[in-house]
Amino acid sequence: MKRLAFAFACVALLISGNPGRAQDAGAVQRGEYLFNVAGCAGCHTTVQGQQRGPLAAGGRPLATPFGTFYGPNITSDPTHGIGRWSEADFIRALRDGVRPDGAHYFPAFPFTSFTRMTDADMRSLFAYVRTIPAVAQPSRPHDVSFPFNIRFLQFFWKLIFFTRGPFQADPARSAEINRGAYLAEALSHCQECHTPRNFLGGLRGSMAYAGTRDGPEGGRVPNVTPDRATGIGGWAAGDLEEFLASGLTPDGDSAGGAMGEVISSSTGRMTAEDRRALVAYMRSLRPVENNLRQRPGS
Ligand code: HEC
Ligand code: HEC
Numbered sequence: 001m002k003r004l005a006f007a008f009a010c011v012a013l014l015i016s017g018n019p020g021r022a023q024d025a026g027a028v029q030r031g032e033y034l035f036n037v038a039g040c041a042g043c044h045t046t047v048q049g050q051q052r053g054p055l056a057a058g059g060r061p062l063a064t065p066f067g068t069f070y071g072p073n074i075t076s077d078p079t080h081g082i083g084r085w086s087e088a089d090f091i092r093a094l095r096d097g098v099r100p101d102g103a104h105y106f107p108a109f110p111f112t113s114f115t116r117m118t119d120a121d122m123r124s125l126f127a128y129v130r131t132i133p134a135v136a137q138p139s140r141p142h143d144v145s146f147p148f149n150i151r152f153l154q155f156f157w158k159l160i161f162f163t164r165g166p167f168q169a170d171p172a173r174s175a176e177i178n179r180g181a182y183l184a185e186a187l188s189h190c191q192e193c194h195t196p197r198n199f200l201g202g203l204r205g206s207m208a209y210a211g212t213r214d215g216p217e218g219g220r221v222p223n224v225t226p227d228r229a230t231g232i233g234g235w236a237a238g239d240l241e242e243f244l245a246s247g248l249t250p251d252g253d254s255a256g257g258a259m260g261e262v263i264s265s266s267t268g269r270m271t272a273e274d275r276r277a278l279v280a281y282m283r284s285l286r287p288v289e290n291n292l293r294q295r296p297g298s
Helices: 002-037 040-044 087-096 119-129 151-161 175-187 237-246 257-265 272-283
Strands: 061-064 067-070
Touching: 002 040, 002 119, 002 175, 040 257, 087 119, 175 272, 237 257, 237 272
Parallel strands: none
Antiparallel strands: 061 067
């Protein structure tokens, strides 16, 4: 009798347990792809010279005009990381920019882009993040000046500048362009660097992708709209694809700094199909004239 019960239990496990695990493995794999394409490691992992700190254990400084933010520890450590979070907590952080205790995140965390992810992608991402080894390293407090350091004020910022997702495909455009838009806007958050901001740090929609002199780390970020004179309207589709894969520009330069990192962690690791979709979307953008090489009035 006991043996029969054991056999039944084994069969039940085979039927119910295995497909479940197979599904989990698929989600973890998809989640890892999304984690790379979205560049999560970049802000949540320290780098010292060539040396990378433990994955997602936090501490990476992000200089902004408002001060320096530090990506927190998002490993599964129950005290210093997000080990006690439920999937719903995680989805709420990305979708609404809200902490499990209800406090608002600063937009240095690009939840303003991640909000556009689908629920399914957020769930896969969470499945992967949970597999990252826990690291007991406290998150470093942000070093941001008053009044931008007040979490409560983010509530008002969000009322003005935050549009909650998810991404809505445009039925008037091809599936490829919609996929490219999803990659650029929801995952790889290209606009977070390539679109200029107003004095409150909100993206200036009319200047989408037109570049800025006040990019992250205070550097210039080029205009990547198809404007011929001031953007990349002179690049062929193949040029852009090559650049996003390898970092090589048509005139033989190679991307450095922030973009070098985007290429090595995100666009360079995309499937060829995804990269082509991203290129198709970038080439469909409205050209915006914005000359960044010249100072205004000079
Ligand atoms: C441009 C830098 C940047 C990128 C890219 C980024 N994050 Fe963050 N993230 C931050 C910062 C800064 C905070 C802290 C925000 C705050 O304190 O209000 C944060 C906070 C978080 C939190 C909340 C942690 C906590 O303890 O409350 C989670 C979860 C998170 N990020 C996950 C992710 C995931 C997943 C990705 C990739 C999809 C990602 N982040 C990409 C900068 C980034
Ligand atoms: C973290 C900030 C950041 C993000 C995110 C980012 N970029 Fe960039 N990008 C830059 C910077 C800075 C440069 C200039 C690099 C240089 O001069 O070496 C650049 C350069 C470029 C160029 C070359 C333009 C030229 O005229 O040389 C293209 C094309 C480009 N980015 C496209 C993208 C796309 C597409 C995405 C999203 C997948 C993206 N970038 C995301 C910061 C960023």
